[in-house]
Amino acid sequence: MRIISGTKGGIIIHAPAKLPVRPTTDYAKTGIFNILNNHFDFEEISVLDLFSGTGNISYEFASRGCRDIYCVDTSASCVNFIRETSLKLGFDGIRTIKSDVFRFLKSPQRKFDIVFADPPFDMKESADIPDLVFQGDWLKEDGWLIFEHQSKFQLINTKNLKETRHYGNCAFSIFTSGDTH
Helix, strand or coil: EECCCCCCCCCCCCCCCCCCCCCHHHHHHHHHHHHHHHHHHHHHHEEEEECCCCCCCHHHHHHHHCCCEEEECCCCCHHHHHHHHHHCCCCEEEEEEEEEHCCCCCCCCCEEEEEECCCCCHHHHHHHHHHHHHHHCCEEEEEEEEEEECCCCCCCCCCEEEEEEECCCCEEEEECCCCCC
C-alpha cells in the first residue's frame, strides 16, 4: 500500500498479512482523491473513516494536510496498526476508535465534512450505511458520504446520491448532505 500524494507521497506501508482487510487500490484511490481535491480544502476538513482497515484512506487525507481524522474499525489488530503507523508517520491528527461501525453510527457524536465508508464487499448490511449516516446527521452542511463498493453492487437507496464513479471492480458512490461546492 502506498501513499499517493502530499507530504508523505510515495511512502510504502507494509501491513501485516494477518489483518482482515482489502485496501483500496492506488488506481481507485487516485481517482477519488482527484475528485475530492477539486471540492475540498484538506487542511480545513474533518473526516470519519469507517471500516478503516489498514488506515490507507486516512493516511492519504493526513498526507494532504487533513488534521482531524477519526478511524473506526471493529478489529483490534487494525486499530493498533493504524495507531502505530500514524505515530511513525507523524500523523497526530488521526484518532482511532475500536467499535462495530453499525453500533457506532447509531450514536451520533459530531458532524464531519467527509464520511468515508469502505465495508467488506461481501457484507450484506453495508447497504444500510447511507441511511445510518443521514439518519444520524453525521455530515456537516455540504458534507459528502463516500461509499466504496463493488462495481456490480446495485444501490437500492439513491436518496442524496450525487454520482457513482467506477474504477475497475471498485466504485465510489458519493452522497451529499446539501448543495454541492
